Amino acid sequence: MVARLLRLRLASMLGPLRGERREVVRLIAGLVVLAAATAVACIAILSLGDAPPAEALVVTVLGGSAITLGFAVAPLVLGAVDPLDPRRFAVLGLPPGPLSAGLAVAGLISVPIAVVLALTVCAAVMWQSHGASPALGAASVVLCVLTCTLLARVGEAVAALVVRERRSRELTGVFLVAVLVVIVPVGVFLASLEWGAAVPAELRGAADAFALTPLGAAWALPSASGGMVGTLLGIAVATVVVLAAIWVGLVHRMLSRVERPVAVRERGGLGWFAVAPGTPGGAVAARSLVYWLRDRRYLVNILVVPVAAVLTVVPLLIAGVPLPIAALVPVPIMALFFGWLPHNDVAYDSTAVWMHLASGMRGRADRLGRLVPIMLIALPLLSVAVSVASALHGRWAVLPALAGVSASLFLSGLGLSSIASAAAPYAVSHPGDSPFQQPQRTDSRGAMSQALVMIGAIVLSAPSLWWGWLAVTGDLSYATAALWGGLGTGALVLAVGVAIGAVVFERRGDRIMEFAEAS
Incomplete structure (x- = not known):
């Protein structure tokens, strides 16, 4: 079953290349731009091998945390249709456990995950120049890729159940407010720092804080030493385990309780009633x-x-x-x-x-x-x-x-x-x-x-x-x-x-x- 799912995944990725010429050119141009940006990012990460460890930690942890968060938020914001939606397999009577495992493995084959793999490999190589253990670098690569993959799968499943059929300007407004909540505090924080030759203490503190969260633990693992190795490894592994359990639960729910069809036409004019559960x-x-x-x-x-x-x-x-x-x-x-x-x-x-x-x-x-x-x-x-x-x-x-x-x-x-x-x-x-x-009150x-x-x-x-x-x-x-x-x-x-x-x-x-x- 896993082999069939992998073939389906590859077919769905190559399918847009057989479409109209304009769409194909646009897709190829986008891939070229993404590949160039990834190459620049990889070169920048490798150049941190000559930088102080504090600068390398800040860049990799904060940047990696932002990338990991993006895998969770992007499906909810973009609402793209998942070609391997678990509900499409409901008619086959497949067990939820093997199906969820197969879909998770198929999720490893994607362009965003390839970008994450390239960045994490470069980060592991960079940390080796700082004396980090190759084993920790390899563990960081595996855990980062698994975390991003499972976050994407969970986000797509939640979007399929709750968001996608309820796209509206009200929901878009909620997402824009959420983005504002993130961007404004971050912008104020960065603007308040005293930039100089050394990394600001506040920025280092933020990196240390994110390193102890599910978003940044796997990215900070190669830089850990002493007792922090076990702590960061435990947080990263626990994150993968929890996300895997959530993914299996969502697949079981989507196979057994279909609230609405996979594709449904949204009724207009309902406003917030179309957004709310x-x-x-x-x-x-x-x-x-x-x-x-x-x-x-x-x-x-x-x-x-x-x-x-x-x-x-x-x-x-x-x-x-x-x-x-x-x-x-x-x-x-x-x-x-x-x-x-x-x-x-x-x-x-x-x-x-x-x-x-x-x-x-x-x-x-x-x-x-x-x-x-x-x-x-x-x-x-x-x-x-x-x-x-x-x-x-x-x-x-x-x-x-x-x-x-x-x-x-x-x-x-x-x-x-x-x-x-x-x-x-x-x-x-x-x-x-x-x-x-205001009306008059007698009490x-x-x-x-x-x-x-x-x-x-x-x-x-x-x-x-x-x-x-x-x-x-x-x-x-x-x-x-x-x-x-x-x-x-x-x-x-x-x-x-x-x-x-x-x-x-x-x-x-x-x-x-x-x-x-x-x-």
């Missing part, structure tokens, strides 16, 4: 996205948050707070307010909430679906704001602490908002009204709901705030504690808040509908 939570997320991106009431709230956060720097500077400290303040404030925004989301639905209640929708689907818009909006803004604030502060070592504090405030706010929006909604301006027009429920969510998020984030302050004021060892403590606290509060909010939403359905009719 066909589940109750996906329907709520799509409807909420339409509201958040078109309703003036939501748009004003989104625009006010970053503006208000940045304006807080002015009184701090007037009061004599140093700029490096004041530059860090707007990011936690933005995170807190973004987490606080959905605390009254049910009220903004007005009477449209009856669709959720009349359909018997589970509370968890409603709670999770409503959080999707604010997460898609806030996460890119916060990621960019964290990198810019760290650059203005002057020490990138505080970035983990700032990210942890922001994550704790944001996720804790979302968790508490999931409870408050179902337990204590209060009257707001109706759809179509001015966002600055203090609205003020209490707002205050409890905001104060609760701050109290629950107190440990990460304290660790972050210690990291900023001198002891950078607390930056890691702030990061993982903030992520852990935020994730826990979010999970508990969604669970409690789901129960409250289901039990107070009649009161929520009564409130929507009366407000």
Whole structure:
């Protein structure tokens, strides 16, 4: 079976060369350009044999990590049709295990993998000139190729199941935002470095960090020595094993549960409903996205948050707070307010909430679906704001602490908002009204709901705030504690808040509908 799959793979690769002359010329020109670029890259890597090991490590690890990440992201962004889609073999009754192994082996025969093979071989030869072990170089080549191959297969399978039949301008916009989230922080980071004869310490630190991730472990393996050899080898091998298990699971799912045909015509005009999964939570997320991106009431709230956060720097500077400290303040404030925004989301639905209640929708689907818009909006803004604030502060070592504090405030706010929006909604301006027009309220429920969510998020984030302050004021060892403590606290509060909010939403359905009719 493997031999047949290999022949199919070769036939699918050579097939475009038998097409129209214009397409063939374009394909050959592209291959020539790619071969030339690969040759230049190989020469550049080999020239690092005369460079200091620190420079060689930075170039190979950061460049290799970017290449590995590209194999995971490219199938989702490009959406190219996989000629060896596992669903095409469903009619043959092949076992998932042998089929997944055969398709993985066939995935080794591709132009991108050939490029990776050339680059890794050159990197292994280069590291031998620095005294590296040939065995580690060979292991690095094998692990890099396997990792990229399996990432490509997994990415293509996920794209086939989720993305490809739902291509739309909304989904393209999400991908562009994701690219922006990566490019802007990286650009700010590189622009803030002090370039000179030696490799900047920050860049070396980034390379060391990526070397301990699944993206860069295999690329950094030839440069390792001592105890790091076992660590990097373990991470790289574990990455291959996990990706192989995911690939086998995806093949089994694609053979046994075909959600939709391999090729399907997309219906136009569905917008976000064509992008979101066909589940109750996906329907709520799509409807909420339409509201958040078109309703003036939501748009004003989104625009006010970053503006208000940045304006807080002015009184701090007037009061004599140093700029490096004041530059860090707007990011936690933005995170807190973004987490606080959905605390009254049910009220903004007005009477449209009856669709959720009349359909018997589970509370968890409603709670999770409503959080999707604010997460898609806030996460890119916060990621960019964290990198810019760290650059203005002057020490990138505080970035983990700032990210942890922001994550704790944001996720804790979302968790508490999931409870408050179902337990204590209060009257707001109706759809179509001015966002600055607020109805009269006869009780203090609205003020209490707002205050409890905001104060609760701050109290629950107190440990990460304290660790972050210690990291900023001198002891950078607390930056890691702030990061993982903030992520852990935020994730826990979010999970508990969604669970409690789901129960409250289901039990107070009649009161929520009564409130929507009366407000």
